[in-house]
Amino acid sequence: MAQATDPSRSGPATLSDVARLAGVSLATASKALNGRSQVRAETRQRVIAAAERLSFRPNQLARGLLAGRTGTVGLLTSDLEGRFSIPILMGAEDAFGAGEVAVFLCDARGDAIREQHHVRALLGRRVDGLIVVGSRTDPRPSLGRELPVPVVYAYAPSEDPADLSIVPDNVEAGRLAVDHLLACGRTRIAHITGDPGYLAARERAAGAEAALSDAGLALVGAPRFGMWSEGWGRAAAAMLLDKHPEVDAVLCGSDQIARGVVEVLRERDHRVPEDVAVMGFDNWQVLTSASRPPLTSVDMNLEQVGRAAAQALFGAIAGARRSGVQTLSCRVVVRGSTAALS
Amino acid sequence: MAQATDPSRSGPATLSDVARLAGVSLATASKALNGRSQVRAETRQRVIAAAERLSFRPNQLARGLLAGRTGTVGLLTSDLEGRFSIPILMGAEDAFGAGEVAVFLCDARGDAIREQHHVRALLGRRVDGLIVVGSRTDPRPSLGRELPVPVVYAYAPSEDPADLSIVPDNVEAGRLAVDHLLACGRTRIAHITGDPGYLAARERAAGAEAALSDAGLALVGAPRFGMWSEGWGRAAAAMLLDKHPEVDAVLCGSDQIARGVVEVLRERDHRVPEDVAVMGFDNWQVLTSASRPPLTSVDMNLEQVGRAAAQALFGAIAGARRSGVQTLSCRVVVRGSTAALS
């Protein structure tokens, strides 16, 4: 007759197992475990002990079925491989994990069909909301206004201004970078950056030029667009030094490019930062700390983007009706490649 | 009276909404939509049309409540930030995504307490199984044998041999690397690797020495353990060249170390690969392709580890009772840093 107390009977223990073991009714057991006040302390203890013995965990599915909310959200990324999704994902996971919501992860691999498939699957699981993480900052198609749950776009904003998007501020990033170089006493600043097809590249360049203009200065030569690679950084640096040997700083569109630039400077016996300061964007540790000297870089605060998206989604689930694109600040992380002239 | 057909009435449409709109009973609607054969073709069409009009998605929670299975698994990583979890995670997501199971992602950040918390939360959501992804290949504590669902450990095996673990074969990786260098005609091979506290470092070294021994050779000097960084690669390479200028190949414990080694060789005017061949482990694109020349590296096939873990979990959920540590093969990706002597 140990059946009621046998946890291995058949699947996880249910509330009625607990109630039976504690010798109370279902409702009382429920109240006791959920901290409802209408239950005698001694009874509550008995129920709790029973639940403990059976290692009872309330079935969230059943609970969600009743409540209408599941405490579950979908995280839809378009590119897990890329390194930008990860910090955002971590920030979101972090913000949610603090509360009691669980995250469904789906990777659409940049495929719209697959994305649609995932959205359907997630809706079938009755997620309370969706976060859509892009792989680059260019605007992306909206999932549509007809979804039964709120959606927040992170990193890549939605093309539909009625949607809510959280993105890093790349224009400000460009400004901050130039401001830092100016503060280091540099005035002949060149800009080598990545693929001009990326909005991030154009915005960072625009921010940089605006900040220079505010200071009554201009870039040395035009911004050099190319690719997001060390190889391009090396090639562009070589051309730059040939044409403008007077540069005293190179602002690079990414840490990868910056590493390439630093290498070429070393090879040509320019001292960094004494002769030429160098800085990048993204603050990608593996690169910034391996460089000689370590790279100053603009951190886009992606974890914060993830956290903010999660919080915005919380708000939306609770009924808040925000929309539009919200930009988040970034910050300069100073290292040896731009130490001020002494 | 358009209430029944109004999708915006209150939350998502339910099966009874569909049944009402189609003018049939709940049971018939269910049969029609699930392809049961006991329903007239014309009726089925009517139901499907109604479901379409209401954009009805069956509530998987309700379904799971009844079925006992939720079509859901938990992916418990201990370190999202590190780059090893991601490919594994992608492989698993991929293997699952093909079917109809959704993945809950949790990051324990290397904290056992947080991990325990996540396990409880996942069990509360009635996941059908768990995949535990480690951040390094050293064995980790088991979640225990008392869990109500199957568990598969990936990358880091469980300390309990009764658990099932899927890990890359680092010993074989070491052997393959040396075999490749031998095939390139190298015989004076040195080994610079990372933190000796990592099993991966020790196993790769052991595999390398075994392969050399099989060929009647030995390493040039002892394996040089240190850190997983370019900086260590540079320092160790400098010492190595001072002491053993005769080396014709350096096997490096990681791509980062290898990059450092290549840099020092360049600076000292040794040609790579003509004078000294260099190779690393992990096949981390960002590093291998930025290096001059591009780095040969051993790919640990981590995506496959993730996929295999997912498939093993499938099997376990279906009732298979495997246990022990299963190792997966890796592969050498040849690039310019080891091109055979001509």
Add this chain to the structure above:
DNA sequence: CTGTTAGCGCCTTCAT
């Protein structure tokens, strides 16, 4: 304070 009852949305016997 405690127990009984009625569903949440769905699927599955069992009648009809």
Add this chain to the structure above:
DNA sequence: ATGAAGGCGCTAACAG
């Protein structure tokens, strides 16, 4: 071929 009824595990009314 269709419909009525029961139940998955839980909570929120209502009784007692």
